[in-house]
Amino acid sequence: MTRTIRQRAGRLGGAVVLAAMVVGVAAPANADFAAGWSAARSDDLETAHDEWLVLANRSDVDVQYNMAVLHEQGVDGEPDLVMAREWYRRAADRGFAPAAFRLAQ
DSSP: OOSOEEEOOGGGOTTOOEEEOOOOSOOOTTSOHHHHHHHHHTTOHHHHHHHHHHHHHTTOHHHHHHHHHHHHHOTTSSOOHHHHHHHHHHHHHTTOHHHHHHHHO
16 A cells, blocks of 8 residues: 555645655544545545544554645635644654655644
């Protein structure tokens, strides 16, 4: 399986890209990366958030980065830059360079 995939996704385009990971380990049904990715590509940011939250809390740095992007773009319609920064920080603290770069901007 591919470890990291970067693609522009609908309204998440511009300078912000989602860092995506195809999860190769069993995860509970509510922690489904593929379902979250599909939702994000369909502009259903709330579903993407819900699918990825468990994975992000398990310290999956790719998903933590994705969560930051979702919050930066506005999961509930309004950007939440405080929460975006927190997710970027979590991923950066685990050595994920794109997250550190976003924090430095």
